[in-house]
Amino acid sequence: MSAPLLQIEGLSVRVEDKEILHGIDLQIKKGETHVLMGPNGAGKSTLGYALMGNPKYQITGGKILFEGKDISEETPDKRAKDGMFLSFQNPIEIPGVSLTNFIRSGVEQRTGKRIRFFAYKKELEEMMKVLQMDPSYAERDLNVGFSGGEKKKAEILQMLMLKPSFAILDETDSGLDVDAVRTVSSGVEEYQKSIHGGLLIITHSTRILESLHVDATHVLVDGRIVASGDGSLVDEINENGFERFL
Template sequence: MSEKELLNVKDLVVDVEEKEILHGVNLTIRPGETHVLMGPNGTGKSTLGYTLLGNPRYTVKQGEIWFDGKNITAEPVNERAKAGIFLSFQNPLEVPGVTLSSFIRNAVEQKTGKRIRLWEFKKQLEAAMELLDMDKSYAERDLNVGFSGGEKKKAEILQLLMLKPKLAILDETDSGLDVDAVRTVSAGIREYQKNSEGSLLVITHSTKILESLPVDYTHVMVEGKIIKTGGAGLVDEINESGFAGYEAEEHR
C-alpha cells in the first residue's frame, strides 16, 4: 500500500440549503485502499460523496479537500472528474437521447483529453460488458432509460471499468440488487481495482456488497461526524449490533 495520500479531507463542514449536515469530517485515503463509510440513513454519508464530487448544491463552509496533492475545495465537477474522481449515484439518472455507448465514449475522451478510435473503444466496451454479464444491445440504448435497478447499477460499474478513475465513490451500489447482481457488480469492482489500482470509498448502511470486497478501513458516521474508524472487523461488529450503540454514544 502506498504511503502517498490520494484524498485528504480536513475538518470539512458542509451546508445543504443553509442547513449544516457535515460537522468537521476528516478522512484520508491512499492509492489502492478500500474504505467503507457506514451509518444510519440520513446521517450525511451521501452528502460527503456529493461534496467530494463538487455538486454545487453542497456548500463547503469550512475545511479543505485535497486530491492527488492539489487543493480541489473550489474546483468544479468537471475538473474533479478529469482529476480522477468518480461517483456511482444511489439513484442513477435517465438521459433520453444519449446512448450508453456515446455517453461513456465522450466521458473517456473528456477525461483523457484524447480522441479514441471507434473500433478500439467498442472492443474495450464489449469486453467490459461481457464481464458484467450485460447484453451488448444495451450499448445502443438511451442511458438508463427503461433499465431495471440492477441494469442501472451495472451501467455505472461499466463506466467505472472504462474510465479507470483514481478514486471511485460507490453510493449504495448494492441497493435493490439481488444476490446474483451483487456478485456480478462486485466482480466488476474487483476488476477495476486490479487493473487500475484505484481506491474505493464504499458508502452503505448495508453489508451485502462488502462480503466479496477486501476492506482496509471502516468508518462509522453518525449525525454528520465520523465517530469511529476501524478495520474490516468493524463491518462484522455493525452487522451483529447495528448502529444503536454509536447513536447513543453520540448523544451522551
C-alpha cells in the same frame, strides 16, 4: 510512506440552511478501499456529493486535497477530469444518448484525446461481460427502460471504462437482488485489481462488501465520524447494527 490520494481535513458542509457534516477528517491512499457506513440520514451521501463538487453542497469549513492539490473550489467536471468519479444512488435517464456514446464521450473528455473506436468497442464488450450485461444494452439510450440492477451495472461499467484514480460508490447495492449485488461486486473487484485506484464505498448494507478487500471502515453518525476500524468493523455492524455508535 506514500502520500494520501485523497485527504479531507476538518470538512464541514451545509445544504441550504442546515449544516450536515461537522469537521470530517479522512485519508485514503491509492489502492485502498474505505467503507463509510451509518444509519439513514447520517450524511453519507452528502459527503460523496461534496467531494464531487455539487454546488448544492456548500463547504463551510476545512478542505479537500486530491493528489496533494486543494480542489475545494473546483467544478465537478474539473474534478472528473482530474480522476474522480461518483456512482449515483439513483442514476438518471438520458434519452437520445446511447450507453456506448455516453461512455465514449466521457473517456475522451477525461483523457483529452479522441479514442480509436474499434479498440474502445472491444474493451467495452469485455467489461460488459465482466458485469454480465446483455450486449444490446450498449446501443440503448442511457438508463432508459433499464431495471435498477442494469442501471447500477451501467454505472460500474462507466467506472471501469473511465479508469478514475478515485471512485465513490454511493449505495451501489441499494435495491438490488442477491445476483445483481454479486455481479456489481465483481465489477468493483475488477476495478480494485486492474485500476488499483482509491475507493470510498458508501453503504448502510454490507452485501456488496462480502467478496471485497476492505482496508478501513468508518462509521458516520449525525455528520461526524464516530468510529474507524478495519474490515472486521463491517462484520460487527452486520451482526449488531449501529446501536453502540448512536
